[in-house]
Structures are given as C-alpha cells and as structure tokens.
Amino acid sequence: MNEGNIELTLSPTVELPGGWAVSNQLPTMTLQPTETKSLVIGLQGNGVAAAGPIKLIMFDSSGFRIEWDGYLDVQSVPQPSINFDEIILADGTRSSSIFGLGDHAVGMPGFRLVWLVTNSGAQPWTPITQLLLPSSAWTGMCDQIPEVAPSSGERVECLIVMPPSTDAGSEPAVTMQLTIDDIQISDTITLKTATTKNVMWENYVEPETIVEGAKTAFSIDVVNDGNAPLSHRIGVTGPDGWEVSVSNGEMVELSAGEARTLKIEVMANEPGLGTVVVSLLSADDVSGSSYSVELNVTDDPNREVSSGRSMVPFIGAVILLLLICAGGFVLVSMRKQGTSSNLKLGKNTGNLPTAPTNSGAMELPPPPSGASKLSPQAINGELPPPPSGSSMAPADSQVEDIAASDNSVKQSGVGTFPLPPPPQSQPVHAPPADAFEKPDEKAKVEPEAELEPETEADSIEESSQSDSPDDSDNSVSTAAEVIASPNDESEPEQNQESDPNHKCWVCLDILPTNGWQACPKCGARYHLGDSECGISKLSNCRNCEANVSEFVKV
Structure with a gap:
C-alpha cells in the first residue's frame, strides 16, 4: 500500500x-x-x-x-500407500492371492488377512486403522500397527470370522482403511463364501418316566447351523424289540439358521437302559447329522412277568422245586424198599430166625380189643389176622401182603390231586403223629407197641440159641414186630394236614382236611372263596395260570 x-x-x-x-x-x-x-x-x-x-x-x-x-515453517506431507499382502488359514497354510486357498469357510476359527503399509514421504507417521466389514454379524480384529518410518513399510494383520449364515457362493467385500493426519487411503478385497453343511440338536425334553410296554414321547429341535439349505429324511433307531417312530413327519427341509421340533414316540419291551438315535438319512456331508438319547425304562408294576429277562429267576425257581420233589420221591422210595426187604421172612435178616415150614397152616385168633394186651401165649403161638383178610397165606404170601398194605394207605379227601411244588415259605414243624390218629387206630397200635419190647427181647435171646425148639415161635414174634412197623410209618402219610404242600398258595396257611379247593391242572391248593386270605381277588392259578373257574372244591 x-x-x-x-x-x-x-x-x-x-x-x-x-x-x-x-x-x-x-x-x-x-x-x-x-x-x-x-x-x-x-x-x-x-x-x-x-x-x-x-x-x-x-x-x-x-x-x-x-x-x-x-x-x-516447513512441514512434510505424508505419502502413504497400502496393498493386500497374503491370506493365512488356521492350519498355517498361506497364499499371496486371496483365492489361492479356495473358497473361504464360515464360522470359527476363521482366517487372517494381511496388508502392507508403506511410507514414501520424508517424515515418519503412525496411521489409524479401521476394518470395514459387510455387517455387524462379522468378526474382525486387527493388530496395532507401529510407527512407519520414511521409505519403509509395516504389516497390519486382521482376524476375520464370517458368520455361519453367510450365503454359500456369495462374494462379500472387506476393506482396510488408513488415516494419517488429513490423508485417508484404503484397500478393498473380495471373498468367496464356501458351502458349509452343519446341524445342531437343541432343547431336548426328556420324558418323566418310561414304563415297559407303554408308549412314551420326547421332543428335540434340529437346527440348520450351516449356510446351505438342507432336505433330508429323519431316521430313528432303538434297541431290538423297541418300537420307535417320528410322530410329526419323516422329512425336514431347513434353510440356513432354521430350526424344527421333532417328536419321537418310544415303546420299550423290557426294562433297563436303551439308546435311541435320531439322525438325518443320506447326510454323510452334513456335520453333526445324528444325536443319541439314553432312556431308562422301568418295570411295569401291573405285570407279574414283565419281560423275558424276569423269566430267568422264575424258571430257576421251578427247576429247583422240581429237583426238591424228585429228591423227596427218591428218599421215600428208598425207605419203602428197605422196609420191604426186612419183611421177607423167607430170608434170615440180621438175627431173626427162619419161620417153620408149616407156619402157613397155623390158625390165627381175631385181633385183640383196644383195651386188652396180648398174652405171652398169643405172642408165641398165634398172630392176629392181617388187615386185608381173616385167613393167613403161606409165609411168602404174608410178606407180599404186608408190603402191599404198606403202600395202600387209606386215601382221604386230601391228596386226590397231584402235589404241586411247595409254596415258598419257612418250614413248619409238624405236630406229633398220634395227634392225627383215629380212636380205633390208636387202640390198634397201642397193643402192638407194647409188644415190641417183649418180642424184641425174645428175638435177641432166642437168636443166640440157634438149636432151640422154639424157633417157630420166634419167627412169629418177629413177623408181628415187622407188621407193626409199617403201620407206624403209614400214619404220617395219612395225616395230610401236616404235609408242607397242603397249604394255601395265597396266604401259605395250612389247609383243613375238608373245605378247600384245588387247581385240577397243577394241584395247587387254596382256601375257599369266602376266606379272608385274599383268595377272592385271585383270577388265575399262581402256579400254572389256570382260571379260577376251573378249581375243584374238596
């Protein structure tokens, strides 16, 4: 101016x-x-x-x-530049080309992208980095870049995780942006999404109880966790004998991220643990295509024999009872054979003398009364008539009649049916045998019992004198003693009330002589229907499952 x-x-x-x-x-x-x-x-x-x-x-x-x-005042203007350097996968493989390792997988663990930043200016600077992603569902984390000196460069490395829901085959873009003072530069690369097939199983709802023979259902959600649509049939398998099925359809079609609830019905034929497998059929390329559920099946409380497995102890118990019955039968047969061998008067048993040859011609007086005792003369001279007749047969015939009378015990109302296996209970001590004798049987046995000491003593004394003229009397006395023995042994067999098998199969109490009923198939015995033991609630025999309407009253 x-x-x-x-x-x-x-x-x-x-x-x-x-x-x-x-x-x-x-x-x-x-x-x-x-x-x-x-x-x-x-x-x-x-x-x-x-x-x-x-x-x-x-x-x-x-x-x-x-x-x-x-x-x-001199200031240097920054001169930055940025270029894509390489891609690094989780397993360490890397490539300088963005597509050098194929399509880019979604989900974890992701991959790393590397850019190279250079400084062509005269002054050092530290840039501000920003990774621009397609959406907030993406994950991107970058390392902090140090100061960039003039005429040098630094690498910036970022971890990228693509969301599983990214459509297969799509090409999303990722941008790295740098800001130095007022200068802003960026570099953009394009990815190609790989196809991923994966399912997840969620929200399993377990049934409270599972009873054998009853139909039960549980539910579970199948979720398409991949980025490709899925279309598969549903398969359900279980242990042998189980009935399993899908109640709400056998086909699923799921887009990426979609879920569907499956309802599975199960009916088990036996108790215990079992595994049910739910899967997508023909899905070898689908990760997590099957899911296993372990179920605990309980016994049916309304079924006596609920499964084949519970039949094992039942069959074992039946076999054990049959063995016990067979052992008892053999024992009784051996005892009877021993008694019959002692009754053969034609053979010299122990110290017993042999009966005279003319003993068959001897006449025997009638049996003594219940209150009288045989005199010594009757013992040495005559025997009472056998129970089956008024005359005596020859000596050998007497032995056979006596043995036959031992096996032909008088049958009462008890025992007219085959004996069942004894009920499972603690053994009961039977009352004394004389408690079940009739008055006339007691009168008959008492004289013979009193004679036993005398005849036994006489037999022992006379057996030492083998040349005594009274050998015939000793033989007769011995026969009288042996005759009395089988009568004593037959008394417990006639008293069926003391038999352990003569019990009610419901309450295990001893049954009376009359006034009870039995199963005609297996011989199991029960109280009559008016008893308070619970027989009125029984519908089938507890031994052979026969109907109660077929029971016979005794």
Whole structure:
C-alpha cells in the first residue's frame, strides 16, 4: 500500500532458507498514492529444505527501500500407500492371492488377512486403522500397527470370522482403511463364501418316566447351523424289540439358521437302559447329522412277568422245586424198599430166625380189643389176622401182603390231586403223629407197641440159641414186630394236614382236611372263596395260570 503522496515503482526480491527457491517471476509494481496491490511469491523446496527466516525487500530507482521479515515453517506431507499382502488359514497354510486357498469357510476359527503399509514421504507417521466389514454379524480384529518410518513399510494383520449364515457362493467385500493426519487411503478385497453343511440338536425334553410296554414321547429341535439349505429324511433307531417312530413327519427341509421340533414316540419291551438315535438319512456331508438319547425304562408294576429277562429267576425257581420233589420221591422210595426187604421172612435178616415150614397152616385168633394186651401165649403161638383178610397165606404170601398194605394207605379227601411244588415259605414243624390218629387206630397200635419190647427181647435171646425148639415161635414174634412197623410209618402219610404242600398258595396257611379247593391242572391248593386270605381277588392259578373257574372244591 502506497501511504505517500507520490507515485512509486517498486521491484521485489526474496531471501529464503536453504533448500528453497522462488518458483515464479516477481513483477515490478507501480503504486499511486493510497493504492494497494498484492504480491504472490511461489516457493518450492528441494526435498531437504529446512525451515528458517524469510525476508521480502522492495526498492525503487531513487533508492527508496522497504523490507518485511517473516519465518518459513516447513512441514512434510505424508505419502502413504497400502496393498493386500497374503491370506493365512488356521492350519498355517498361506497364499499371496486371496483365492489361492479356495473358497473361504464360515464360522470359527476363521482366517487372517494381511496388508502392507508403506511410507514414501520424508517424515515418519503412525496411521489409524479401521476394518470395514459387510455387517455387524462379522468378526474382525486387527493388530496395532507401529510407527512407519520414511521409505519403509509395516504389516497390519486382521482376524476375520464370517458368520455361519453367510450365503454359500456369495462374494462379500472387506476393506482396510488408513488415516494419517488429513490423508485417508484404503484397500478393498473380495471373498468367496464356501458351502458349509452343519446341524445342531437343541432343547431336548426328556420324558418323566418310561414304563415297559407303554408308549412314551420326547421332543428335540434340529437346527440348520450351516449356510446351505438342507432336505433330508429323519431316521430313528432303538434297541431290538423297541418300537420307535417320528410322530410329526419323516422329512425336514431347513434353510440356513432354521430350526424344527421333532417328536419321537418310544415303546420299550423290557426294562433297563436303551439308546435311541435320531439322525438325518443320506447326510454323510452334513456335520453333526445324528444325536443319541439314553432312556431308562422301568418295570411295569401291573405285570407279574414283565419281560423275558424276569423269566430267568422264575424258571430257576421251578427247576429247583422240581429237583426238591424228585429228591423227596427218591428218599421215600428208598425207605419203602428197605422196609420191604426186612419183611421177607423167607430170608434170615440180621438175627431173626427162619419161620417153620408149616407156619402157613397155623390158625390165627381175631385181633385183640383196644383195651386188652396180648398174652405171652398169643405172642408165641398165634398172630392176629392181617388187615386185608381173616385167613393167613403161606409165609411168602404174608410178606407180599404186608408190603402191599404198606403202600395202600387209606386215601382221604386230601391228596386226590397231584402235589404241586411247595409254596415258598419257612418250614413248619409238624405236630406229633398220634395227634392225627383215629380212636380205633390208636387202640390198634397201642397193643402192638407194647409188644415190641417183649418180642424184641425174645428175638435177641432166642437168636443166640440157634438149636432151640422154639424157633417157630420166634419167627412169629418177629413177623408181628415187622407188621407193626409199617403201620407206624403209614400214619404220617395219612395225616395230610401236616404235609408242607397242603397249604394255601395265597396266604401259605395250612389247609383243613375238608373245605378247600384245588387247581385240577397243577394241584395247587387254596382256601375257599369266602376266606379272608385274599383268595377272592385271585383270577388265575399262581402256579400254572389256570382260571379260577376251573378249581375243584374238596
């Protein structure tokens, strides 16, 4: 600005710090009084120009001179650059091409993308990084980049996890953006999504109880956790003999992320643990295509024999009872054979004398009364008639009749049915045998019992004298003693009330002689229907399952 009152013609010149130069031609300026003009000075550095003072000088031809002093502050402009470097997979494989390792998998563990950042300027700087992803469902985490020195570069590495729901075959874009002061640069790469087939099983609802023979249901959700649609049939398998099925359809079609609830019906044929497997059929390329459920099946409380496994102890018990009955039969047969061998008077048993040959012609008096005792004369001379007749047969015939009478015990109402296996109970001590004898049987046995000491003593005394003339009397006495023995042994057999098998198969109490009922198939015995033992609630025989309507009353 010309603040004088005369015209001025000024020529400019500039003094600059080292490394700087004026890039334009400075013009000569003519200024009238109070006139103002602007002067433009272009400066250019040589790359290493420094900051420093700057001076502007203007002068005219008369020697008039004006100066302006300032300071030149030098700032370097950043010159960054960014380029994609490589892709690194979770297993350590890497490629400098984004598609060098094939399509990019979704879900964990993801992959790493690496960019290279370089500084072409003269000053160092630290950039701010930002990873731009397609959506918030994506995961991206980048390492912090250090300061970048001039004419050098640094790597920035980022972990990328694509969401499982990303459509297979799609090409999403990922961008790395850098900011240095007011300068912003970026680099964008395109990915290609790989196809992933995967299912998850969720929300399993277990049934409270599972009873054998009863139908039970449970539910479970199948979720398409991949990025491709699925269409498969549902298969359900269980242990042998179990009935398993899907009650709400046998086909599922699921898009990515879709779920469906399956209802499975199960009916087990035996108690215990069992595994039910639910799966997608023809799904070898689907991860997690099957799911196993372990179920605990309990016994049916309303069934006596609920399964084949529970038949084992039942069959074992039946076999044990049959063995016990067979052993008892053999024992009784051996005892009877021993008794019959002692009754053969034709053979010399122990010290018994042999009966005379004319004993068959002897006449025997009638049996004594219940209150009388046989006199010694009757013992040595005559025997009472056998129970089956009034005359005696020869000696050998007597032995056979006596043995036959031992086996032909008088049958009562008890025992007219085959004996069943004894009920499972603690053994009961039977009452004494004489408690079941009839009055006439007691009167018959008592004289014979009193005779036993005498005849036994006589037999022992006379057997020592083998040449005694009374051998025939001793033989008769011995026969009387042996006859009394089988009668004593037959009494417990006639008293069936003391038999351990003569019990009610419901309450295990001893049955009376009359007034009971029996199963005609197996011989199991029970109280009559008006008893309080619970027989009224029985519908089938507890031994052979015969109907109660077929029972016979005794």
